[in-house]
Amino acid sequence: MLAAERRDHLLGLLARDGKVVAKDVAADLGISEDSVRRDLRDLAAEGLVQRVYGGALPVSPAVVDYATRQSVAPDGKRAVASVAAGLVRPGGAVILDGGTTALAVARALPPDLGCTVITHSPTIAVALLDHPGAEIFLLGGRVFKHSAVAYGAAAVEAAQNVSADLCLLGVTGVHPEAGLTTGDAEEAAMKRALSARAAETYVLASSEKIGTASRFRVLPWERVTGVITDADPHDAVVRQVQELGVEVLTAG
Amino acid sequence: MLAAERRDHLLGLLARDGKVVAKDVAADLGISEDSVRRDLRDLAAEGLVQRVYGGALPVSPAVVDYATRQSVAPDGKRAVASVAAGLVRPGGAVILDGGTTALAVARALPPDLGCTVITHSPTIAVALLDHPGAEIFLLGGRVFKHSAVAYGAAAVEAAQNVSADLCLLGVTGVHPEAGLTTGDAEEAAMKRALSARAAETYVLASSEKIGTASRFRVLPWERVTGVITDADPHDAVVRQVQELGVEVLTAG
DNA sequence: CCCGTTGTTGCACGTTTCTGCATGTACGGT
DNA sequence: ACCGTACATGCAGAAACGTGCAACAACGGG
The missing domain is CATH 1.10.10.10 (Winged helix-like DNA-binding domain superfamily/Winged helix DNA-binding domain)
Known part of the structure; x- marks a missing residue:
């Protein structure tokens, strides 16, 4: 030796x-x-x-x-995150959007699950450092402080070079007619770019987002595979979304 | 255990x-x-x-x-970080390498100093979120867990699109003959790419690095503007480095 | 081919550090 | 105010550590 x-x-x-x-x-x-x-x-x-x-x-x-590591997500978001984490397959690749719910998803991933996580959120990248199984790919760009994610032209361009099985998107509004919306135009563009690089797109929507709409459209319903929420499955809005042909996964 | x-x-x-x-x-x-x-x-x-x-x-x-700030960064690193932070000019752009010393530099930056920070470390990006004055540009790529920074081909390519006045580089070895060294080849390449995009390159070298050498060369002395260290200015190695025409800034 | 040098490996030694138990004390709930 | 539990402290055995030393192999020059 x-x-x-x-x-x-x-x-x-x-x-x-x-x-x-x-x-x-x-x-x-x-x-x-x-x-x-x-x-x-x-x-x-x-x-x-x-x-x-x-x-x-x-x-x-x-x-x-x-x-x-400090911030702890409320129960609703944790439940949504847990269901979302269950969609990630061993050996698969997932695009994780920014935001507190997506951060909760990252933390909910089994530490030893061998998968690739693509994200434009430095916070999520840091949170995944102690997940031995996760390979982390960070999309760079200008970091916006109010949302703590990289977006802008450079980030969108970086996203063009990746592809994944699954995209988990956080939004601020989920509305049967308006579709998925968010409060910032650049942010909406970034989310669109992320979604376009994945075979399937699921939306993380804790109950307070359901039925609300913000100013900028992220995606129309046709581009959405499913919605993961902790809202009551019998809620009127939830039923409407379901009738649009969108899968609805409800959490605890 | x-x-x-x-x-x-x-x-x-x-x-x-x-x-x-x-x-x-x-x-x-x-x-x-x-x-x-x-x-x-x-x-x-x-x-x-x-x-x-x-x-x-x-x-x-x-x-x-x-x-x-107190514990993870021991006195020496904090002193080095403080001097390094003083090199950043308002309105200027600085490239910040990864590592604990560079993280200490980020924290030591005056919160209201209007400057652009370019980094491949998600940890540093997160640390700078509460610096209202700092504009953060994150270089993406595969994130390596053991050093918590993005490097590899994608990160090097991302670095080609930026330029800055100043590059602050962390290394593991500072030796008069071997130059600046680090323990990983990819890491060395990334540091080289960063240094090439800045007008001036200063090296962050707390005293325990002085006089040691690791396996992979980062830069020869000709490409280094200065070394920032907390080592004794009369130290033999420090004097040798000075004689090579490298500026030595000693802290506290 | 021989021999000195250099670097590596394992062992022995004394020293430091860690861990669990025992003791007595302080705290908090009832 | 009482009693059980958590606490700090001291102690002893065990484990890990650093250092010096000797044995050994690899190498290069004579």
Whole structure:
């Protein structure tokens, strides 16, 4: 066993398990714990691992901003998010819009689900850092502070280079006649661009959005596969949407 | 179960459930309540949790932010970050690399300084959301979990479309002969691409990086305008770097 | 081919750190 | 005011750590 080979092995273990225990590795490879410790020390000096008592951890945890973990979504949004997360298939690719509901979806994804998440929200990207299974693709562009997502021409252009099975879209208004609407024209354009890159588009609509309309149209109903909501399935508006041929998934 | 791993687990529980009960965690992990209490005490000392009778609660986001300024960025990095933030001119554009030191720079920017920040780190983008003056441009791409930044081909390509007055680069090794180095080849390429888009490049190098070298070269000294460090200005390595014609800014 | 140099590996040692238990104290609910 | 629970502190055993040392292999020059 070459020294360099050992170091690669350690990095591999770290990537796979998220940790390395000096004692276990030494027993596995049949070498002394001292050698493992020496390797870990060297790797730590190069900034490739974070040395801790008993072994080593990946370097990322220190980078994660705990502040973004704080906000807790209300029950309704969490229920919607949970249903939406269930639509994501292992090995599949999902486009996640910005907004608090989409953030809740990201958090609701099983940590080990192997899937690709495409998003224009840096907040969601950060939230997914500790999901070992998720591959994150971030769409860049100018970041607008009030919605905390990247949009504008650069972001729309970046979106042209991806495609996915599923797009989960947050909107501010869901109305039988007006369709899906939002309060900002640029935002609407971005959501349209995202939706166009996915085979299916589901809308995340917690109950307070149902029956309301904002100024800018995102999509007409023909382009929507389904709506995920926590509203009463017998609600008049919900029934109307269903009659338009749109699937309605109701959550708890 | 490593001690550091346990602490991460506690922070994770806190983020997910909004609280931690010492007794339950001890039973769950099969360890003594004393260990849990000790961990919580340490985390509380760092300001990451709020200790209460029976367990712990999250601290308010504002306090977390303050705490992470204090603890995640040790004095040295904070001093470096403060000097670096002083190089950013009102109305100017700065390219901010990823890493904890660069994150500290973002936080050290005066909130009302009108400037454009270009970054490939979603963490930094999120941190800048509450800086009213900063315009944020995010470079997209595949997000690598261990360093929490976007790089790869897409990110390098995105970087080609921007330009800035100043680039602040974090590295893991600063060595008179080896130049600036880091532990990952893709990361090195990304840093090179960023540096190429700015008129001037300064390197953020807290003292423990000085005199060390990693596997992959980022830039030779000719392409570096200056180094910002908290190391002793009379240090032998620092003097050597100065003799290479590189400006050395020492902090605190 | 030989020998000195260099770098690596495992072992032994003393030191530091962690963990669980015991004790006595402080807190909170009833 | 009482009693059970959580707490801080001290202690001892265990585990992990760093360092120095010796054995060993790889390499290059003579």
